Amino acid sequence: MKYINLTFLSLLFLSSCTTSKRAVSLFDGTSLNGWHIDVPAMDKDKDARNPFIIRNGNFVTLGSPGGHLITDASFSNYRMELEYRFVGEPGNCGALVHVSKPRRLYAMFPQSVEVQLKHKNAGDFWCIGENIEVPNMEARRGPKEHWGVDGKKNRRIPNLTGNMENELGEWNKMQIECYKDEVKVWLNGKLVNHGFNATATSGSFALQSEGSEVEFRKVTHHSIKKLSKD
Template sequence: MRMTNTRLCTGLLALCAALQGCAPAQVATDAPQPLFNGRDLAGWELRTEPKAPAPDVFKVQPDGVIAAAGNPGGFLATTDSYRNYRLHVEWRWSGKPGNGGVLLHVSDGPMDRVWPLSIQVQTKKGAVGDLLPMANATFTEPPTSAPGTQPIIKAHTAADSERPAGEWNSADIVSRDGTIEVTINGVAQNRITNARPAEGKIGFQLEGAPYELRNVTLQKL
């Protein structure tokens, strides 16, 4: 007797479940939500050395763009923590290009100077898309930096896709249960697995160079 399509599909699903080889893909459960409200820094906390008022360091402009002064050294982080998400960030250098980064999974724990336990997506000029485990964070893939040197770096894998100074760049970052994938201006640039921590706050570094942010959104998966 010929098996109907329904019976065949049911049988295949049962077989996959038995073999534990058909785990459902994670899909978006919500629309992308802005992490900045466009008016002020509600939902964000600033940590700098020396201590500075957040509105003096990150200013919300009338068009909703966030202007970061670059100094003093430190980071701005969400008050909420996130796991399994798609993060979209757009940034550009408002002055001379310099150093900066997006911090993923900022967590309580050891600090490296003013840097928290986290995974950094590098936005430094010439190194955009590099991944750095900060303050004892870890992942499976070996670093590309020389053994014993600091900071530990896993360099981006494709040719540089950063845009010229003054133009807007975009980073699309997908985090799923410790796997982090980074795309810069539409080019896949890096991937790590078994990242620890695998969840936490989202942050932006201050490393001496002023920059601007816009369209910072997060979509839960």
């Protein structure tokens, strides 16, 4: 009996290791299964456009009206890999981790830590009802008395490198890792941000409709057991 139990436990361990390395696509190429839409304009106007669609096998956020596409599942200790590009005029968009309370800010943005996808600012952190810290905090975020997670407080933490995007029309590759209270972000192979002491360590994942049309050809989830090296 002891031998059987040990064998069973060994199989479970091997299975968990295999699962942790497996990439899971969060889009099936034909539908938005596994996600839900939160677009305030759609509350009162039944004819309002849904800004989240599948086109030619890619996920597309149309940019207007504003809102969020949020995973039904909650995640912790994971990596998200995104491949995205702006369609036409570049502008704003974002990927949100540790998403919880909907419409926490301005009756629009859910409580979360945003990883910015905005043109020329990709990799910035924005605090939305949650906080995160970085090295050289005052130099990057401004005077401490102006910090905050709501309203007109200084919620932005600029990335470390400046603009690391590819040329417009080309695909960008972003990797976001969330492990315990840390968040690390790479853009096109370069580490662009690393935060710690996040006030949330789990939650849903979301993509924004925020002014510009953006295509995503890859959004995959991996469970992780440690952060990748720089």
